[in-house]
Amino acid sequence: MNEYAEIKGYRNTENGTELLVLIPERQFQTKIKRFAENKKVKAMIRIDDNRHITIEQLRKAHVLMAEIATYLGYYMEWFKSLMKSWYVEVYGDLKDGFSMANMSVDQARRFINLIIEFAFEMDIPLRYKDMPIIVEINDYLYICLRYKKCAICGEKAEVHHWDTVGANGGRKYDDSKLRKIALCDKHHRLYSDSMHNIGRDEFAKKYHVHGIIYIE
Ligand SMILES: [Zn+2]
Numbered sequence: 001m002n003e004y005a006e007i008k009g010y011r012n013t014e015n016g017t018e019l020l021v022l023i024p025e026r027q028f029q030t031k032i033k034r035f036a037e038n039k040k041v042k043a044m045i046r047i048d049d050n051r052h053i054t055i056e057q058l059r060k061a062h063v064l065m066a067e068i069a070t071y072l073g074y075y076m077e078w079f080k081s082l083m084k085s086w087y088v089e090v091y092g093d094l095k096d097g098f099s100m101a102n103m104s105v106d107q108a109r110r111f112i113n114l115i116i117e118f119a120f121e122m123d124i125p126l127r128y129k130d131m132p133i134i135v136e137i138n139d140y141l142y143i144c145l146r147y148k149k150c151a152i153c154g155e156k157a158e159v160h161h162w163d164t165v166g167a168n169g170g171r172k173y174d175d176s177k178l179r180k181i182a183l184c185d186k187h188h189r190l191y192s193d194s195m196h197n198i199g200r201d202e203f204a205k206k207y208h209v210h211g212i213i214y215i216e
């Protein structure tokens with residue numbers, strides 16, 4: 001079995017390095033006891049070197065794929081291979097022996113973005129609150145604009161201009177230089193804490209979002 005873990009402490013001893021390993025939010029005592037031979041449980045540790053796909057990215061990709069596969073009633077393994085072949089088709093790298101473990105940080109980022117795009121394309125509800133944590137925020141805001149999904153809640157969105165025309169020097173209206181964000185009608189205008197009710201700065205502070213340059 002593979003589990004995400006955090007090394008919380010370490011020290012050198014005569015026999016090697018002792019580690020204090022935390023597996024967050026999971027209870028494994030019984031399982032680990034069952035695996036033990038002579039009170040020893042063997043494990044491999046892959047330490048995050050921040051160049052290859054990070055453990056965090058690996059976990060995010062899995063969480064997302066599991067969520068989508070469950071929603072669609074697909075087998076996870078099947079869905080994973082679908083996403084992998086889509087990635088190869090779109091980006092053309094990683095053709096031979098596609099393995100997530102061999103991805104670079106950037107490839108992993110593109111792979112995660114593709115998973116989100118798949119969900120948006122298929123109108124699969126995701127836990128939108130978690131999205132900005134899962135995806136690079138600028139990528140996420142871009143995908144929201146592209147698929148016209150509210151960056152806050154994922155509902156059908158309209159485009160709000162983050163920068164007003166006046167901020168662009170009042171010259172002839174050139175939309176392409178203005179930052180934008182995709183918002184549903186509620187987050188755009190209707191809620192008491194909507195963009196137009198509390199204003200851009202308050203809204204940005206509350207939801208941790210911002211406008212980005214997006215050309216249709
Ligand atoms: Zn607006």
Ligand SMILES: [Zn+2]
Nearest residue numbers: 150153184187
């Ligand atoms: Zn919304």
